Structure formats: C-alpha cells, structure tokens
Amino acid sequence: MDIPRDLTNVTLYERLGGSAGVRSLIDDIIEAHMQNPTISARFLPYREDPERLETAKRHLCDFFAAGSGGPDRYAGRTMPDAHRGMNVSEAEYMAATDDILTTMARHGHDEAARQEVLAIIWSLKEEIIHA
Numbered sequence: 044m045d046i047p048r049d050l051t052n053v054t055l056y057e058r059l060g061g062s063a064g065v066r067s068l069i070d071d072i073i074e075a076h077m078q079n080p081t082i083s084a085r086f087l088p089y090r091e092d093p094e095r096l097e098t099a100k101r102h103l104c105d106f107f108a109a110g111s112g113g114p115d116r117y118a119g120r121t122m123p124d125a126h127r128g129m130n131v132s133e134a135e136y137m138a139a140t141d142d143i144l145t146t147m148a149r150h151g152h153d154e155a156a157r158q159e160v161l162a163i164i165w166s167l168k169e170e171i172i173h174a
C-alpha cells in the first residue's frame with residue numbers, strides 16, 4: 044500500500060535539493076551578484092581570490108542549509124560581523140534579495156519556497172544594512 048507523503052513534513056532544505064541543490068543555488072547567486080550593476084563592485088574582487096571566494100561560498104551554503112532545516116552547522120560570522128564596515132545600503136540589500144529570488148525561480152523553486160527564503164532574508168535586513 045502506498046503511504047501518502049505529508050508534504051508539510053518536507054523541510055525547505057530538502058525542497059531546495061539538499062546539499063547539492065543549495066551549492067548550485069549559491070554558485071549562481073554569487074554569479075548573479077557579480078553581474079548585477081548595483082552590487083557587482085562588492086563581489087568582483089573575489090574573482091581574483093578563488094580561495095576567499097570558496098570560503099565565503101562555503102559559509103553561505105552552511106548558512107542557507109542551517110537556516111532551512113539542513114544538518115549543517117554554520118561556522119561563519121554573525122550577519123552584523125560579516126557585513127560590518129561595508130555600509131551596505133537599502134538599494135544593495137534589495138538588489139541582493141532580487142538576485143536570490145530570481146536565481147531560485149530559474150532553478151525551478153516554487154512560490155512557496157521563495158516566500159520562505161524571502162521571510163528569512165527579510166528578518167535579517169536590519170543586521171545587514173549599515174552594519
């Protein structure tokens with residue numbers, strides 16, 4: 044007999060495709076940041092420093108995974124610490140958010156998943172801008 048699958052028990056992390064899904068999202072989100080005129084200047088220098096880029100991507104993956112119900116522990120800095128001194132503006136925050144949601148849509152993630160991620164990002168706004 045088929046046991047009906049209760050979709051409400053599927054974590055956001057699983058719906059994002061687990062570790063591999065999150066990694067491919069982060070790769071494409073960072074690429075989008077590098078091509079977004081509002082924030083590219085913040086991210087393009089990382090092209091010249093692949094090791095630093097990889098560390099930042101690893102932290103971003105862990106952060107995303109830990110925040111969406113995955114098994115990973117986040118070992119990066121807190122949001123105010125990571126963005127301190129950058130003086131990130133509201134427009135930059137909106138541009139980054141837009142890249143994240145657009146990339147999720149391109150990866151086929153539905154409205155519900157995008158809304159959940161948006162809610163998390165929104166809750167962090169005050170910790171990121173003008174930190």
Ligand code: HEM
Pocket residue numbers: 082085086095098099102103106118119120121125126129131135136137139140164167171
């Ligand atoms: C939209 C919500 C955002 C989230 C959830 C977020 C999250 C993160 C996380 C988890 C890290 C890794 C911290 C670490 O390596 O210890 C990070 C690093 C970074 N973030 Fe954000 N961020 C956001 C928005 C922004 C914006 C708007 C900018 C600039 C326009 C920005 C610029 C950076 C940079 C340059 C780093 C790398 C710092 C470094 O390697 O020294 N972030 N962010």
